Amino acid sequence: MMPEKVRLPPELQQKLFDAALAQPEQEVCGLLGGHANALHSIYPVANIDPDARHAFLLEPQGQIAAMRAMRERGESLRGIYHSHPDTSAAPSARDRQLAAYPDTYYLIVSLQSSLPDIRAFYFDGNDFFCSPIISC
């Protein structure tokens, strides 16, 4: 069954904002470790998409290293994050097309307005469902 809400600690949300703001000219991306609907840790992965301003591709070796680190900390892959430098925090057509990890949360940080915005979407393998964020 699909969990309705995703739990995102404020310090992890800040890390996501910091990561996006550190490279505002491109989409940043990475994995999020945790358990069930609770996200605990951020694992940044390089974006290897040639059009990194408008799209992201997770660098394979970075993914493998992140998964190993997750495993060693006893976490599971629970989320994938990326930023949108100049569009809203909603999945783009390409995000939908390339979504690869079923039963995870896709978190999108938007830098479109003066304050960064973050939204979460549960991906069931076929579609994205808006998932309210609980900050705790």
Place this chain on the structure above:
Amino acid sequence: MNDEQLLRYSRQMMLPEIDAAGQQRLLEARVLIIGVGGLGSAVSMYLAASGVGHLTLVDYDKVDLSNLQRQIVHTTDRIGELKVESARKTLAALNPDVEIQTLAVKPDEQQLQEQVAASDVVVDASDNFNTRFAINAACMHNRVPLVSGAAIRFEAQVSVFNPRNPDCPCYHCLYGEQASTEQSCTANGVIAPLLGIIGSMQACETMKLIMGIGDTLEGRLLLLDVMHMEWQIARLPKDPSCPVCSHISDDAGKSQVTP
């Protein structure tokens, strides 16, 4: 197929996804196995037992006492023999139906291209990056699916790189040119059954490719940590600027192999 073959392969032919048609494809298939060590032992034994008709084994090394903890196709009385010859004896005893060709060389590029071009599926069971890159390049060039496995210490990886699938990455997309740190079981150690697990999975993926059934690991890398007994799946993107596979046009169609 004769009566003996029908009986020998009956337990897999009774699977509707395989049936007589699948078995016939296996019998007619040509698989190139590069490396007859730990992974190659499991791969070659399962493929031979399953009736894959033509196996080409490539390995220039000889059987050593320190191999026998994990390289189960070899035996104690064959220490000092070429691994390909030792493996040939085991496989022939297991299934005399199978035609086995052996190459006791470290193949140069031309040999590799020729062998890959003559194969339906290639299994990478080698133990070094240079060979893996060369095998990958030859497979991409000749559009032959590559079943790749690697194991070290308590961890392993397995995937399928299929140049007939335009969305599938290749080994070079995964490792690029950065993979200069050589690691091997000889230098770093490995727990024996891990090679059996991964080699068996390589055999399974090879059979699926030959028969054109199921979903293979194309675009996915399976990671296994036997110390914690955990599997993870990494979804691998194709590197749009990969110098090896990005130029392969996408008109090759489906991933199914037609022997």
